[in-house]
Amino acid sequence: MNFTEKENYNFNDLVEIVKILRAPDGCPWDREQTHKSIRSNFIEETYEAVEAIDTDDLDLLKEELGDVLLQVAMHAEIESEQGTFDINDVCDGICKKLIIRHPHVFADVKADTTEKVLKNWDAIKMKTKSQKTQTQAIL
Known part of the structure; x- marks a missing residue:
């Protein structure tokens, strides 16, 4: 394993850590995970982030957003291993x-x-998604 501990980590470090965890010599639990096996974790972490927002707990929000981000990184890595898409494709899609x-x-x-x-926003979303009705949510 070629990993150096740091005082501060960034998004690229998270992606690399997830790759290491899912590698053949990484963590057995992380290697076994699938979209479906961690689906409930994704939902739970999202609810916990919402709870932090509702309680105005910024320290908890920072932690829970990290947990949500981990879920995104895990799902993207699972697909990267299959050759379908990776985290950069996810970032590219949301940026576009x-x-x-x-x-x-x-x-x-x-x-x-x-x-x-x-x-x-609604007009563009309807056009790009070929929708016939508007939604009120952004994204």
């Missing part, structure tokens, strides 16, 4: 979605109120 859905920031569309932003 944010750019497309914010033409008032990244292009020449005018939207100077939240109402206009949400109207544009």
Whole structure:
């Protein structure tokens, strides 16, 4: 294993740690996990992050967001091992979605109120997802 401990870690370190955990000489439990076996963990960590928001506990929120991020990294690594996509593809997809859905920031569309932003967002989402009805959630 080629890993150096640090005082501070970043996103790339997380991705590397997950790869090490799932490697043949890594952690037996982590290697066995599938999307379905850690599905409930993903839900639980999301609920815990929401609880931290609801209780205004920023230290807990920081911790729980890390747990949610771990879940994303694990699911992406599982697919990376299958050759379907990796964490960079996940990041690429969300970046492209944010750019497309914010033409008032990244292009020449005018939207100077939240109402206009949400109207544009819904229209773009309906067009890009071929939806026939609007949703109120962003993303």
